[in-house]
Amino acid sequence: AQSVTQLGSHVSVSEGALVLLRCNYSSSVPPYLFWYVQYPNQGLQLLLKYTTGATLVKGINGFEAEFKKSETSFHLTKPSAHMSDAAEYFCAVSDRGDTGRRALTFGSGTRLQVQP
Amino acid sequence: DSGVTQTPKHLITATGQRVTLRCSPRSGDLSVYWYQQSLDQGLQFLIQYYNGEERAKGNILERFSAQQFPDLHSELNLSSLELGDSALYFCASSQDSPYGYTFGSGTRLTVV
Numbered sequence: 146a147q148s149v150t151q152l153g154s155h156v157s158v159s160e161g162a163l164v165l166l167r168c169n170y171s172s173s174v175p176p177y178l179f180w181y182v183q184y185p186n187q188g189l190q191l192l193l194k195y196t197t198g199a200t201l202v203k204g205i206n207g208f209e210a211e212f213k214k215s216e217t218s219f220h221l222t223k224p225s226a227h228m229s230d231a232a233e234y235f236c237a238v239s240d241r242g243d244t245g246r247r248a249l250t251f252g253s254g255t256r257l258q259v260q261p
Numbered sequence: 262d263s264g265v266t267q268t269p270k271h272l273i274t275a276t277g278q279r280v281t282l283r284c285s286p287r288s289g290d291l292s293v294y295w296y297q298q299s300l301d302q303g304l305q306f307l308i309q310y311y312n313g314e315e316r317a318k319g320n321i322l323e324r325f326s327a328q329q330f331p332d333l334h335s336e337l338n339l340s341s342l343e344l345g346d347s348a349l350y351f352c353a354s355s356q357d358s359p360y361g362y363t364f365g366s367g368t369r370l371t372v373v
Contacts, residue, residue: 179361188263188351188364235304239361247355247362248294248317251304 147172147238151252159260164208164223166255168236171217176238178219179249180210183233192234195219206230231259264288265365267352273371279340282368286333286354292316293335294355294362295327299348310335342372 152167170176177196181189193204200212210221219236233256237249264287274280286293295307297320306319310329321327324342329335339346349369355362 177361181364188265188366189353190263190364191361194361247292248306248309248319249296249304249361250306253303 147176147240147250149236149238149250149252151234151236151255153255154253155256155258157258157260158226160228161225164221164226164230164257166221166234166236166257168210168219168221168252169217170219170236170238172238172240174241175212175214176240178210178212179237179239180204180208180219180221181235181237181251183235183254185232189235192221226257226259228259228261231257233257263363263365265352265354265363267350267365267368269368270366271369271371273373274342276342276344276372278342278372279338280342280370282337282339282350282352282370284335284337284352284354284365286335286352287363290354290356290363291333292355292362293329293333294353295321295335295337296351296353297348298351298367299345302348304351307337339370344372346370347372 148171150169179194180192195212203209236252266285268283291312294309297305307321309317327337349367351367353362353364
């Protein structure tokens with residue numbers, strides 16, 4: 146069974162500082178990997194995804210993540226935090242298996258606070 | 262607007278009651294997924310339908326059921342509600358691809 150671990154339920158950074166949100170997965174084969182963001186009282190929005198190919202993935206709003214198979218990690222970074230980045234971030238994985246069985250397994254989420 | 266429509270946005274009901282949550286997927290998407298988000302359990306996959314048929318089941322209670330209709334909209338039925346069923350219920354839709362999917366804005370269910 147797949148699992149996702151997000152280290153740090155709360156991360157606080159200053160505006161302009163580097164954002165690093167950690168995600169490690171456990172899976173028998175490398176899964177598809179995703180980062181979603183959830184703003185208060187809203188649904189989940191896809192930030193970026195890794196399916197195949199280049200291991201450094203760029204997403205929306207200046208975020209990027211690097212798939213490291215040897216470390217089973219998919220950490221999310223942004224060089225310079227903006228106040229509008231304050232939200233909850235979820236790492237998720239889905240199976241490469243049966244076509245169409247794409248249920249996501251989510252991590253527990255990391256709440257990002259950005260201090261002025 | 263993500264293109265996935267969920268109704269109602271908020272629902273308050275009493276223990277023991279039954280409710281139906283509705284989801285209209287994005288145009289062209291054949292798969293619909295239901296997720297529950299609660300403070301203690303986080304985001305949990307409940308069930309997936311693909312073109313009207315159940316495709317995968319997650320941590321869905323026997324008191325809960327779902328279906329997908331010929332027009333591809335889906336309904337999640339929750340019965341014999343308990344206080345612990347209070348949560349955000351999300352629907353997501355996708356084409357049959359590995360490229361993630363689109364979430365609706367959710368239905369907040371409060372059981373009192």
